[in-house]
Amino acid sequence: MKKVFLLIGLLGLVVSCSLDDNNTNVNYEFVPVVDYELPDTLVYGQRYQFPVSYVSPSSCNQFYGFDYDIEDSTRFVYVVNKVFENETCTETPTDTVETLLNFEVVYKYDYIFKFFNGVDENDEATYLTDTIPVKR
Template sequence: MMRKVFLLLALLTLVVSCSLDDDGRNVSYEFVPITDYELPDSLVLGQKYQFPIRYVSPTDCNAFYGFEYDRRDSTRFVFVVNQVFENENCTTTTDTLEATLNFEVLYNYTYVFKFFKGFDANDEPTYITEEVPVKQP
């Protein structure tokens, strides 16, 4: 599953790097660790939600690009994807930024959210796990 996510990210990088409108800027994409999030105690079937997701942008050359979202049964893997503008004078930052994840409850089971926390010493992804039950409307 993670290989699919990394393959998708690599393909996205390849497509963007092959642009005919080359302005001299090299852009790559990377996952950045999620530091905090807000989820309700329960979800309602059929409802739409907006979850605030906080993450740290490592440099001022990083910019929010979007969310990578992978689903496996009732588990949802959530990643924040940043664009990284390379070959520029970047300054390290510790700014915590916030983005909104739109989510619609389509299934009547407990959702297991796994928010990307970073990589461990073996370069394996680690997650913050949160379970949220679903109620009938």
């Protein structure tokens, strides 16, 4: 009886899986933040959702999430897009996308937020920067 269930399970697995992925490749890239909203102060122990806006470069871009780097009290924030290669895309550099950044205040010092804003002529990252004090 166990062999019958094992055989049925394996057959179901083989039938439900497809090896044809239509040759779709996915890459991930940082996209520049164009706007964000932060409060004037943060409260220790509170959770927040900050609206963050970026311009979607094409219809092949899709919001994937956020990436962070932490250096002392500085939070470097990057919007990450999933980019579908080998697709028919339309350029949409004017479509602004807004998403929410979840943030929890876990330290009692002031936070410095640096939102990735692109690269300059020397291929150096540029940032939109704000310092937000924390109420203790």
